[in-house]
Amino acid sequence: MAERSDRAPARWRRPFLRWLDGVEAGWAVPLLIACFVAVWTVYLAIAYAGGGLHPDTLEAWTLGRDFAWGYAKHPPLMGWVAAVWTSVFPPSDWSLQLMAMANAGLALVFVDLISRQFVTGHKRILVLLLLMLTPAYQFHAQRFNANAVQLAIWPLATWCFLRAFETRGSVWAVAVGCTTALAMVGKYYSIFLVASFAFAALAHPARRAYFTSASPWISVGTGLVALAPHLHWLATTGASSFTYALAHAHGSAANSLGEVRSFLLGLVAAMGVSGVLWVLIAGTRLKQIPADYAAMSPGLRLLFYVAIGTIVLPVLTSLALRTDLPSLWALQGLFLFVIVVVCGARYPIERFYTVNVTVIVAGVALAAVLVAAPIHALYRNDHGYEEGRNLYAQAAGELTRQWRELTGEPLDAVSGDGSLAFATAFYSPDHPSNAGPFEFEDSWGLPRKPSPDRGWAALCFRDQETCIQWMAWVSRRVGHVVRRELSVRASLWGRPGLAREVVVLMVPPSDSKAPASAADDFSANRRGIE
Numbered sequence: 001m002a003e004r005s006d007r008a009p010a011r012w013r014r015p016f017l018r019w020l021d022g023v024e025a026g027w028a029v030p031l032l033i034a035c036f037v038a039v040w041t042v043y044l045a046i047a048y049a050g051g052g053l054h055p056d057t058l059e060a061w062t063l064g065r066d067f068a069w070g071y072a073k074h075p076p077l078m079g080w081v082a083a084v085w086t087s088v089f090p091p092s093d094w095s096l097q098l099m100a101m102a103n104a105g106l107a108l109v110f111v112d113l114i115s116r117q118f119v120t121g122h123k124r125i126l127v128l129l130l131l132m133l134t135p136a137y138q139f140h141a142q143r144f145n146a147n148a149v150q151l152a153i154w155p156l157a158t159w160c161f162l163r164a165f166e167t168r169g170s171v172w173a174v175a176v177g178c179t180t181a182l183a184m185v186g187k188y189y190s191i192f193l194v195a196s197f198a199f200a201a202l203a204h205p206a207r208r209a210y211f212t213s214a215s216p217w218i219s220v221g222t223g224l225v226a227l228a229p230h231l232h233w234l235a236t237t238g239a240s241s242f243t244y245a246l247a248h249a250h251g252s253a254a255n256s257l258g259e260v261r262s263f264l265l266g267l268v269a270a271m272g273v274s275g276v277l278w279v280l281i282a283g284t285r286l287k288q289i290p291a292d293y294a295a296m297s298p299g300l301r302l303l304f305y306v307a308i309g310t311i312v313l314p315v316l317t318s319l320a321l322r323t324d325l326p327s328l329w330a331l332q333g334l335f336l337f338v339i340v341v342v343c344g345a346r347y348p349i350e351r352f353y354t355v356n357v358t359v360i361v362a363g364v365a366l367a368a369v370l371v372a373a374p375i376h377a378l379y380r381n382d383h384g385y386e387e388g389r390n391l392y393a394q395a396a397g398e399l400t401r402q403w404r405e406l407t408g409e410p411l412d413a414v415s416g417d418g419s420l421a422f423a424t425a426f427y428s429p430d431h432p433s434n435a436g437p438f439e440f441e442d443s444w445g446l447p448r449k450p451s452p453d454r455g456w457a458a459l460c461f462r463d464q465e466t467c468i469q470w471m472a473w474v475s476r477r478v479g480h481v482v483r484r485e486l487s488v489r490a491s492l493w494g495r496p497g498l499a500r501e502v503v504v505l506m507v508p509p510s511d512s513k514a515p516a517s518a519a520d521d522f523s524a525n526r527r528g529i530e
Helices: 002-007 011-021 028-047 055-064 077-086 093-115 122-132 150-167 170-184 188-203 207-211 215-237 240-246 253-270 272-294 298-321 327-344 351-383 389-407 418-427 438-444 465-478
Strands: 413-416 456-461 482-492 495-507 527-529
Touching: 002 351, 011 028, 011 351, 028 093, 028 122, 028 351, 055 077, 055 093, 055 418, 077 093, 093 122, 093 150, 093 327, 122 272, 122 327, 122 351, 150 170, 150 188, 150 215, 150 298, 150 327, 170 188, 170 215, 188 207, 188 298, 188 327, 207 215, 215 240, 253 272, 253 298, 253 327, 272 327, 272 351, 298 327, 351 482, 351 495, 389 418, 389 456, 389 482, 389 495, 413 418, 413 465, 418 456, 456 465, 465 495
Parallel strands: 413 456, 482 527
Antiparallel strands: 456 495, 482 495
16 A cells, blocks of 8 residues: 555645655755744743743753753753853743754754765655654643753764764764763753764674774863863762762662663653554564564664663663663653664665655644643643642742832842742842852852842742741841732733742841831731732
């Protein structure tokens, strides 16, 4: 049936076939990726119309406001990316949603650079389509954080490594060092990618030629030089981000076994739809897998070893150190397996199947935009989010209004609950600096501290017991505070939604004439904000 369709395609298939003809002409792949980015950005804009940005994305933006070689909880790459992006685009919901999807689109561009080393024509498209059916490039990507930023860095580093291993040229060797260093300052989990490169090179038949050349040593030297500023930051600031990463270790053996099982099952589930479609495409030709593996090209075999390393090495490390191992930490490496499977198949794939998968991908995307996104937005407006993100803008706006009313000055710094503080820094028209909870000032090595001369404010949701206790501790420590309780309500397209109580603590500037007693200004200042 597939062969007949390729010989005499139905009329509705012909535009798709003309598009596939443009792969090697250079326009079909960019068109596909641009459409993917555009459609899923629209999905995010609709699905989260009343929801605000994810706290991880707000954190990335907040960190990027103060350039540093490292930050309290995370390596610095996500902050750098957000800073560069918002130097061009305004800090708004749609802008950072576009940033998240542009990062996913860039990842697909780098995946295609690898695929074209092994296949031509519509097989390149098929690799991208199968990846678009995994959750990594839309739902995982929209939560822009230290994990999502790796979506683009891992395939870029892998492409450079393939070229360096093949050519053993100094330029590619330098590129490997720089891109692996970039991956490491994205998330320390990337050590498994770097180790997988070493494992793949050692396992490959051409290992002697590679290791006796200057290429690997140039890569190592370049990588260390590129990492030097971050390593210096770790050494001189107490290595708080490295300590935070190690906090996932030291569990029990039983827990680590459970983590490994969940890790593997999570990756299988993420690849489920793409895997089923590939089985349907390959059909009885799946029995050729052993022969295909034996005939695998040197470059593809190297990529296969890298793929194995990115799964086996984290599992062994988790079992040895008894660490957490969420499968979402490895989603940026799914491209390795798709490329190996599709490009390793020596038999031709009929274009009939690529057109069918294109229709499925397009159908899923359109259903997401037209059906799922509005339903999601309406549901969340009524039921909210655990982190309260559909109340962020309202809380930030009302705090800013009350602060200006109280002090007559712009709000300079904000603290309290981490998510609310990130949100206030972003959504407040004053864009205050995020001071972080004051109890962590010394241990976290925060980049900025609020000036007592300019005052500061903090927010907690009323049901956050730990945060409320922290507010009480701060009130006793500072003394001169104004504490108020607000009722904020979500709203979507004019439809009122979930309401939640927010407690705000305002420490006026030292020369302010604001009320001196917090108690006098608490119960009388409950307001309903929509």
